[in-house]
Amino acid sequence: MRVAVVPGPGRAGLLCAVADNGEPLDQPATVSDLAAVVAERERSASVRWVWQSSALVYPRLLRAGVRVGRCHDIELTEALLLGRDETPDQPARLAAAAARVTGRPPRSEPASLLLAEPDGPPRLFDDPHLAGPADQAARAVLDDLIAVHASQQARIGADPQTPRFGVLTTAESAGGLVAAEMTAAGLPWRAEIHNELLTELLGPRPPAAAGPSARPGRLAELAAEISAALGAVRPVNLDSPAQLLRALSAAGLRLPSTRVSALRTVDHPVIPLLLRYKELSRLYTANGWSWLDTWVSGGRFRPEYIVGGVVSGRWATRGGGALQIPRVLRRAVVADPGWSLVVADAAQLEPRILAALAGDRAFAAAAARGDVYDAVADAIGADRAKAKVALLSAMYGGGGGDGGHSLALLRRRFPQASAFVEAAARAGEEGRAVRSVLGRTCPPPSAAWLSITGESGDPGHERDPDAGRASRARGRFTRNFVVQASAADWALVLLATLRTILARPGDPGAALAPADIAWPGGRPGPQLVFFQHDEVVVHCPASQADEVAAAVSMAAATATRLVFGPTEVTFPMTTAVVNCYSEAK
DNA sequence: TCAACAGGCGCG
DNA sequence: AAAGCGCGCCTGTTGA
Known part of the structure; x- marks a missing residue:
C-alpha cells in the first residue's frame, strides 16, 4: 500500500492513499499529528510512503522517534529518470517535475519549502508568494506529488534499457532513508581521544588569544627548520605552493610542483622535513581542533549524506569531509560501553x-x-x-x-x-x-x-x-x-538490504530491531552509522555483533543476486567486530 | 571585499 | 610517449 504524504504546517500533515499505478484511492485527509499517524500506520500495515524527498521530510519524523520501513522518494527518483532520458539538466525538484507532467507553470517553490520546514511555526501566511492559506498550499503540493508519482511509476515500468531499473529506484529511495537515519544516529566519536592525538602530534592547541594565524608548536618548529635547511633569508610560507617552489628552486631543487610525489623524487635534507610538515599541516587544518569544535557534539559526528551526490551514484557528504576522514583518526571512533562496531567492507569490489x-x-x-x-x-x-x-x-x-x-x-x-x-x-x-x-x-x-x-x-x-x-x-x-x-549500484542494494534485515521484526533478526534513536531509554538495537562507498559500519550492542556480521553476509549475497542475477563471481565481505574503528583491517 | 580558481591532499 | 577514475575542503592567489 502506498500513501502520499505532505508534511506541515507545523506538526500537521496531509495524507492520501494511492495505488501502485499512482491513482488516488480516497480523499486526502488532514491529520494534526503527522508523526503519530505515520507511526501508527507503520505498526498496522506495510506502507510505502510517497513523499517529495526523504532529506526534506524524514528528519522531522526521526526527531519524533518515528522510523519508516519503505518510501518512494520523488526527487531522487526523478533525478534517476532524467539521467536515464539524458536530460539531466532539467530540475528534479517536485514543482518542476509536476510542471513537466501537467504542462502547467510550476508552483512557486517557496510553498513546498516552507511547508517542509521542520517543527517551526507555520510561517506560510507571511509568505507573499503564496496565494492562499496553508491547507491550500499543502493540497497543491499533494496534487503535484500524486501526479508526478503516477508519471514516475509509468516511466519506470516502461524502461526500455534496463530491466533492473526498478531495483535502482527502490534502492535509491531506501538510501535516502538510511542517509537520514545515519545522520540522526551519528558516528560515535571520542573528542578526548582526538584531542590527545592532536596534542601528541602537533603540540598543545594554540590559545585563542594568540590569534587566528598562530600555529601549534610542532608546525612552527618544522617551518623554522625548513627555512633554515633551504638557506632562505626570509621565512617561507609553506602553505603557498608558489613561494615554496621558488624557495626550493633557489636552493637548487627544480621541481615541477610541490606535491608529495614530486618531492619524493629528490634527495635533500629538507625533503623529510617538508613531507612531515605537509602531513601534520593537513591534519591541523582539515581535522584539527576547529573541526572537532564544529562537527562533533554529544559524542557523535553527524555529517549530512547526499544520496546519489556523485555522478556515479556514490554518496557525497556536506560538512566535515566525512568521506575523507584520515585513517589515523579512526582511533577516535569507539563503540559505546557494552556496544561494538561491526566494520564490513567489500573486498576488491571493482x-x-x-x-x-x-x-x-x-x-x-x-x-x-x-x-x-x-x-x-x-x-x-x-x-x-x-x-x-x-x-x-x-x-x-x-x-x-x-x-x-x-x-x-x-x-x-x-x-x-x-x-x-x-x-x-x-x-x-x-x-x-x-x-x-x-x-x-x-x-x-x-x-x-x-x-x-x-x-x-x-x-x-x-x-x-x-x-x-x-x-x-x-x-x-x-x-x-x-x-x-x-x-x-551493488553497494547501495547491499545497504538497503542490510537495513531491512536489521529492522525486520518477527524473523530470525527479531532481536535486531533498531534502536529508537530519539528515545535513549528505548529498546537498543543495531544502527547503521557510516557508509563509505564499499564499506559499512554498524554500531550495536556487543551481544548482537555476530548476528549483525551474519546479516552483512546475507545482504551481500542478496545484493549480488538482485544486481547481477546468477553469476559465478563472489563478493566476499571483510568483516570485523571491534571496539574501535582503527582495529578493523 | 569577495567570489572564483588553482594547487594540494584526504578518502574510496 | 604519456596518461590514468570519482569526490570535499583547506589555503593562497587573482581579479572584478
Missing part, C-alpha cells in the same frame, strides 16, 4: 564488479573466490603487484605501469572484460552515454566538450589540438563510470 558485468568466463573464474589479484597474476604470469596495477589501469584508463606489458597480457587473457571497458571508453570518446548495470546513466558531454571535439566526436574532423585530449579524457571517465557506478 574488479569483481567488472568480472560480473563483462561476462568474461576466464575473468569470472578469477573472481570466483579468493584474491582476484593473485588469480590474475597467475593467469598473466606476473607478480601480484603488477597484476593489480594492470587491472586498475584497465578500469581507470592508465598506462599500466611497466610500459603496458601486463596490460597487454591482460587484454589477451581476458578479452571480453577488456572489450567491455574498451567499448565504454569508445562510447565516451564519441560523446555517447554509458549506463551502470542497474541503469544509472552518465551525464552527456558538456557544450564545451562538444565544441572542442567537433560535435559528434568524429575523430576524422578534429581540428582543435585539445580535441584528442578532451575526447580521451571523456573516454577514461566513461570507462571508469561503468565499473564505479555498477559498484555503487
Whole structure:
C-alpha cells in the first residue's frame, strides 16, 4: 500500500492513499499529528510512503522517534529518470517535475519549502508568494506529488534499457532513508581521544588569544627548520605552493610542483622535513581542533549524506569531509560501553564488479573466490603487484605501469572484460552515454566538450589540438563510470538490504530491531552509522555483533543476486567486530 | 571585499 | 610517449 504524504504546517500533515499505478484511492485527509499517524500506520500495515524527498521530510519524523520501513522518494527518483532520458539538466525538484507532467507553470517553490520546514511555526501566511492559506498550499503540493508519482511509476515500468531499473529506484529511495537515519544516529566519536592525538602530534592547541594565524608548536618548529635547511633569508610560507617552489628552486631543487610525489623524487635534507610538515599541516587544518569544535557534539559526528551526490551514484557528504576522514583518526571512533562496531567492507569490489558485468568466463573464474589479484597474476604470469596495477589501469584508463606489458597480457587473457571497458571508453570518446548495470546513466558531454571535439566526436574532423585530449579524457571517465557506478549500484542494494534485515521484526533478526534513536531509554538495537562507498559500519550492542556480521553476509549475497542475477563471481565481505574503528583491517 | 580558481591532499 | 577514475575542503592567489 502506498500513501502520499505532505508534511506541515507545523506538526500537521496531509495524507492520501494511492495505488501502485499512482491513482488516488480516497480523499486526502488532514491529520494534526503527522508523526503519530505515520507511526501508527507503520505498526498496522506495510506502507510505502510517497513523499517529495526523504532529506526534506524524514528528519522531522526521526526527531519524533518515528522510523519508516519503505518510501518512494520523488526527487531522487526523478533525478534517476532524467539521467536515464539524458536530460539531466532539467530540475528534479517536485514543482518542476509536476510542471513537466501537467504542462502547467510550476508552483512557486517557496510553498513546498516552507511547508517542509521542520517543527517551526507555520510561517506560510507571511509568505507573499503564496496565494492562499496553508491547507491550500499543502493540497497543491499533494496534487503535484500524486501526479508526478503516477508519471514516475509509468516511466519506470516502461524502461526500455534496463530491466533492473526498478531495483535502482527502490534502492535509491531506501538510501535516502538510511542517509537520514545515519545522520540522526551519528558516528560515535571520542573528542578526548582526538584531542590527545592532536596534542601528541602537533603540540598543545594554540590559545585563542594568540590569534587566528598562530600555529601549534610542532608546525612552527618544522617551518623554522625548513627555512633554515633551504638557506632562505626570509621565512617561507609553506602553505603557498608558489613561494615554496621558488624557495626550493633557489636552493637548487627544480621541481615541477610541490606535491608529495614530486618531492619524493629528490634527495635533500629538507625533503623529510617538508613531507612531515605537509602531513601534520593537513591534519591541523582539515581535522584539527576547529573541526572537532564544529562537527562533533554529544559524542557523535553527524555529517549530512547526499544520496546519489556523485555522478556515479556514490554518496557525497556536506560538512566535515566525512568521506575523507584520515585513517589515523579512526582511533577516535569507539563503540559505546557494552556496544561494538561491526566494520564490513567489500573486498576488491571493482574488479569483481567488472568480472560480473563483462561476462568474461576466464575473468569470472578469477573472481570466483579468493584474491582476484593473485588469480590474475597467475593467469598473466606476473607478480601480484603488477597484476593489480594492470587491472586498475584497465578500469581507470592508465598506462599500466611497466610500459603496458601486463596490460597487454591482460587484454589477451581476458578479452571480453577488456572489450567491455574498451567499448565504454569508445562510447565516451564519441560523446555517447554509458549506463551502470542497474541503469544509472552518465551525464552527456558538456557544450564545451562538444565544441572542442567537433560535435559528434568524429575523430576524422578534429581540428582543435585539445580535441584528442578532451575526447580521451571523456573516454577514461566513461570507462571508469561503468565499473564505479555498477559498484555503487551493488553497494547501495547491499545497504538497503542490510537495513531491512536489521529492522525486520518477527524473523530470525527479531532481536535486531533498531534502536529508537530519539528515545535513549528505548529498546537498543543495531544502527547503521557510516557508509563509505564499499564499506559499512554498524554500531550495536556487543551481544548482537555476530548476528549483525551474519546479516552483512546475507545482504551481500542478496545484493549480488538482485544486481547481477546468477553469476559465478563472489563478493566476499571483510568483516570485523571491534571496539574501535582503527582495529578493523 | 569577495567570489572564483588553482594547487594540494584526504578518502574510496 | 604519456596518461590514468570519482569526490570535499583547506589555503593562497587573482581579479572584478
